[in-house]
Amino acid sequence: xxxxxxxPGEGPAAKVIELCGVAKSYSGRTVVGPLTLTIAAHEFVxxxxxxxxxxxxxxxxxxxxxxxxxxxxxxxxxxxxDEPGYRLRRRIGYVFQEVGLFPQMTVxxxxxxxxxxxxxxxxxxxxxxxxxxxxxxxxRDVAGRLPVALSGGQRQRVxxxxxxxxxxxxxxxxxxxxxxxxxxxxxxxxxxxxxxDALGLTTVxxxxxxxxxxxxxxxxxxxxxxxxxxxxxxxALLNEHANPVVRALMETPRRQARRVDALAAGxxxxx
Amino acid sequence: MDERVAAAWRxxxxxxxxHVLLSLCALGLGFSISLPLAVVASRSALVRWPALFIxxxxxxxxxxxxxxxxxxxxxxxxxxxxxWFGKGFPALGFAPSLLALTLYSMLPILRNGVAGILxxxxxxxxxxxxxxxxxxxxxxxxxxxxxxxxxxxxVRTAAVWTIGAATLATPVGQTSLGNYIFSGLQTExxxxxxxxxxASAVLALAADQLLGLIESGLTRRRPWRIWAGSIGLVLGAxxxxxxxxxxxxxxxxxxxxxxxxxxxxxxxxxxQRLEAAGSRVTRKEDLGSATAYRAxxxxxxxxxxxxxxxxxxxxxxxxxxPGRQAVLAGLTAELSRRDGVLVLGPLGFENAYALxxxxxxxxxxxxxxxxxxxxxxPRLSLGSDLEFLSRPEWKALRNAYxxxxxxxxxxxxTFMYRALADGExxxxxxFSSDGRIAADHLMVLEDPRHALPPYDAVILISPARxxxxxxxxxxxxxxxxISVEAMRSANYSLDRDTDKKSAAExxxxxxxx
Numbered sequence: 208x209x210x211x212x213x214x215p216g217e218g219p220a221a222k223v224i225e226l227c228g229v230a231k232s233y234s235g236r237t238v239v240g241p242l243t244l245t246i247a248a249h250e251f252v253x254x255x256x257x258x259x260x261x262x263x264x265x266x267x268x269x270x271x272x273x274x275x276x277x278x279x280x281x282x283x284x285x286x287x288x289d290e291p292g293y294r295l296r297r298r299i300g301y302v303f304q305e306v307g308l309f310p311q312m313t314v315x316x317x318x319x320x321x322x323x324x325x326x327x328x329x330x331x332x333x334x335x336x337x338x339x340x341x342x343x344x345x346x347r348d349v350a351g352r353l354p355v356a357l358s359g360g361q362r363q364r365v366x367x368x369x370x371x372x373x374x375x376x377x378x379x380x381x382x383x384x385x386x387x388x389x390x391x392x393x394x395x396x397x398x399x400x401x402x403x404d405a406l407g408l409t410t411v412x413x414x415x416x417x418x419x420x421x422x423x424x425x426x427x428x429x430x431x432x433x434x435x436x437x438x439x440x441x442x443a444l445l446n447e448h449a450n451p452v453v454r455a456l457m458e459t460p461r462r463q464a465r466r467v468d469a470l471a472a473g474x475x476x477x478x
Numbered sequence: 479m480d481e482r483v484a485a486a487w488r489x490x491x492x493x494x495x496x497h498v499l500l501s502l503c504a505l506g507l508g509f510s511i512s513l514p515l516a517v518v519a520s521r522s523a524l525v526r527w528p529a530l531f532i533x534x535x536x537x538x539x540x541x542x543x544x545x546x547x548x549x550x551x552x553x554x555x556x557x558x559x560x561x562w563f564g565k566g567f568p569a570l571g572f573a574p575s576l577l578a579l580t581l582y583s584m585l586p587i588l589r590n591g592v593a594g595i596l597x598x599x600x601x602x603x604x605x606x607x608x609x610x611x612x613x614x615x616x617x618x619x620x621x622x623x624x625x626x627x628x629x630x631x632x633v634r635t636a637a638v639w640t641i642g643a644a645t646l647a648t649p650v651g652q653t654s655l656g657n658y659i660f661s662g663l664q665t666e667x668x669x670x671x672x673x674x675x676x677a678s679a680v681l682a683l684a685a686d687q688l689l690g691l692i693e694s695g696l697t698r699r700r701p702w703r704i705w706a707g708s709i710g711l712v713l714g715a716x717x718x719x720x721x722x723x724x725x726x727x728x729x730x731x732x733x734x735x736x737x738x739x740x741x742x743x744x745x746x747x748x749x750q751r752l753e754a755a756g757s758r759v760t761r762k763e764d765l766g767s768a769t770a771y772r773a774x775x776x777x778x779x780x781x782x783x784x785x786x787x788x789x790x791x792x793x794x795x796x797x798x799x800p801g802r803q804a805v806l807a808g809l810t811a812e813l814s815r816r817d818g819v820l821v822l823g824p825l826g827f828e829n830a831y832a833l834x835x836x837x838x839x840x841x842x843x844x845x846x847x848x849x850x851x852x853x854x855x856p857r858l859s860l861g862s863d864l865e866f867l868s869r870p871e872w873k874a875l876r877n878a879y880x881x882x883x884x885x886x887x888x889x890x891x892t893f894m895y896r897a898l899a900d901g902e903x904x905x906x907x908x909f910s911s912d913g914r915i916a917a918d919h920l921m922v923l924e925d926p927r928h929a930l931p932p933y934d935a936v937i938l939i940s941p942a943r944x945x946x947x948x949x950x951x952x953x954x955x956x957x958x959x960i961s962v963e964a965m966r967s968a969n970y971s972l973d974r975d976t977d978k979k980s981a982a983e984x985x986x987x988x989x990x991x
Contacts, residue, residue, distance in 0.1 A: 295610070299610075303601075
């Protein structure tokens with residue numbers, strides 16, 4: 208499950224997301240950039256960093272929610288700005304921490320929003336809803352419920368289903384599982400990774416959780432102050448990275464794991 | 479049933495229909511302006527603050543004044559239209575009432591609309607944008623449905639305000655449930671006042687409950703509540719409006735009246751004669767004094783009774799007093815030349831402004847004429863009707879005799895007589911045809927310097943009806959036919975405290991004589 212290679216058989220993977228020298232500042236303060244990042248088809252990339260590192264702004268530049276001040280963006284080989292932002296966003300799945308289910312719509316209606324925006328016919332939408340509920344492992348009888356009647360984990364499963372509904376090839380996720388308790392969080396993360404592989408998606412996930420990034424992503428981009436500190440496979444980053452900040456960051460889970468082991472053994476854990 | 483209650487019931491279908499029509503139109507117009515404005519305001523702070531500020535400012539204008547302000551505004555606009563396009567529009571009645579109430583209804587809808595849209599969960603808005611909704615889709619799929627309960631609460635408030643404020647449309651010539659209140663207040667017919675208040679309160683409560691049902695249906699997502707509320711509103715409005723559909727065709731005249739008993743009776747008298755001749759008559763009562771003449775000149779009413787001195791000083795702006803016949807002749811020539819208005823002729827009595835005191839008080843002070851009053855005035859209080867103190871007659875009187883009272887207070891005429899009886903006022907600006915002068919044993923002070931002009935009651939005809947023989951033939955027999963004694967007793971039958979008559983009854987008794 209962990210660190211699966213990109214799907215084989217497609218030769219040199221197509222460049223799906225290309226950010227070239229993009230920069231964004233708000234009232235004189237630079238939030239991102241200049242930053243260059245290329246993501247290939249079927250990659251699962253984690254943008255890892257603390258708050259204020261520019262990872263969410265970078266994510267939102269990909270689907271045009273935040274227009275860059277400088278630099279160029281190409282999505283699926285098309286320059287951004289080639290079409291209105293909303294058209295681009297209809298082809299990219301978007302999941303975020305607060306989920307943002309529309310509270311006046313049932314689960315089925317929430318899931319149907321993307322297909323309706325893409326002007327699918329009713330029968331196709333209805334069939335798609337059943338498929339998606341199965342994919343995200345929700346019982347079909349939640350379809351008629353309002354979001355308020357669901358648990359937090361169920362709600363985020365609906366959020367994932369809604370993002371996948373219009374069959375996007377790219378998924379953007381902003382701290383998608385951040386608000387969930389650890390057990391549900393891990394299960395949901397693993398389930399999503401399976402979907403990513405099964406559907407052949409390209410996923411960019413923003414997270415501040417090193418463990419989550421390590422366990423889910425094929426590639427981790429460590430960000431700080433709007434720039435890229437490190438960019439590599441989890442295995443590569445874990446082994447004595449040149450940058451001391453990255454080294455300290457990657458060391459955290461192992462240090463914590465050692466302390467937890469020690470706790471279990473009844474030893475003093477002050478170190 | 480009491481005669482006054484029965485009379486009130488007979489008027490209800492028409493008053494209610496007009497009231498509901500006005501409120502519905504104002505609310506509909508207010509909603510269709512405020513909601514788009516709320517959407518724009520929720521998107522841009524640059525629009526939001528000015529829009530909310532102006533709407534709040536309008537709300538601070540007393541609603542009666544707001545209604546009153548629209549009349550001169552529309553009159554000026556109508557005059558402009560007449561010059562530019564050769565066709566004006568009625569500046570009295572429905573139009574000014576509709577515009578004022580529309581403005582009045584806007585604040586709650588605007589405020590709740592902005593609050594409702596801005597109050598939508600930011601996560602839902604981010605999801606809508608992130609999924610690729612356009613601005614319009616985000617508005618109609620997400621923001622408006624989520625803001626609907628809050629917006630509906632605003633509509634509810636607006637409906638209650640509008641229905642209440644619509645009672646104030648009466649003085650600008652729009653029939654409403656306010657007609658009960660205004661004429662009831664004037665003639666101390668408390669049955670009418672209560673009837674008007676009660677009917678508008680019941681109407682407001684019913685609208686509030688039905689809109690509340692829709693609001694709770696939106697909040698709790700209960701479609702049956704939304705349907706029940708909507709169907710209730712539609713059926714209620716249809717029932718209330720149905721009398722309007724039954725209006726018969728035929729010649730139709732609009733008879734005006736100012737806001738006191740004598741005017742109600744004379745308007746009734748003219749209306750009854752026209753109806754007896756087979757015409758249909760609309761009564762426009764409770765018009766302001768200056769409003770009435772302008773409405774006639776503009777053709778918004780066809781006929782009403784005014785007083786020669788009032789026209790002489792207020793309309794023509796004259797300060798001299800050449801005597802009764804000369805004033806009448808001057809008016810007839812001048813009004814026709816200036817405005818095309820026909821002075822059909824004097825009814826035969828005067829209703830003059832005069833200063834009056836309680837006889838016992840006058841005797842104690844040794845006052846018989848305004849001359850005697852001048853020296854004592856600084857220790858006395860003057861009570862007047864609502865307009866006397868701002869009329870040229872008062873200026874003339876004050877200058878002629880050097881009058882300066884300790885206190886000058888304006889009352890509704892009814893309450894002015896009360897104030898005199900209670901001793902709150904020592905001197906009042908009375909009307910010489912008022913039945914209460916004899917009944918209350920009042921002394922009318924002489925005016926040896928003739929500072930006050932004569933006040934012959936005259937029938938005025940609007941420019942468009944000057945050659946309307948049907949109208950003229952019906953009204954001409956009234957010229958010279960009413961003595962001051964007959965008018966006084968007719969007035970008193972409305973103004974007295976017990977055994978009150980309606981204006982229609984008083985008019986019938988006057989016609990017999």
